Amino acid sequence: MQKPTQILEQIQRxxxxxxxxxxxxxxxxxxxxxxxxxxxxxxQGFQKMDLVTRDEFELQAKVLSKTREKLEALELKVAEMEKHRV
Known part of the structure; x- marks a missing residue:
């Protein structure tokens, strides 16, 4: 009869x-x-679709957000200038 340690060694092997x-x-x-x-x-399929990477997308989203902020600021300036002109 085998010892328990021998059985465990066999099972492990x-x-x-x-x-x-x-x-x-x-x-x-x-x-x-x-x-x-x-x-x-x-x-290959994705390359044919002309997709952009997540990083490129996020970068362009930031650029667009900054551009919108600048546009809104310019619109306010123009509105102020028109108000004082009248």
Whole structure:
């Protein structure tokens, strides 16, 4: 009869072997290759759509916001100048 520590060591070895084999199977599986191909196809499709990145979008949104602020300030100045002109 085996000692409990020997049984635990065997279980641990079996678990490590299974973990290694599962890891190898995942690394060598076609799923990873399929994901890579799908990503490449999606990137090509997005490039054809002439999309912008999130960073570019956020930068342009800030520029637009500042431009609106300046426009509103200029509109107020023009309104004040017209008011005093009359």
């Amino acid at each position: 079996i678990a490590e072997e299974m973990q290694s084999k599962v890891g190898d199977a995942i690394r060598n599986s076609p799923a990873q290759e399929i994901e890579k191909n799908v990503r490449a196809m999606m990137n």
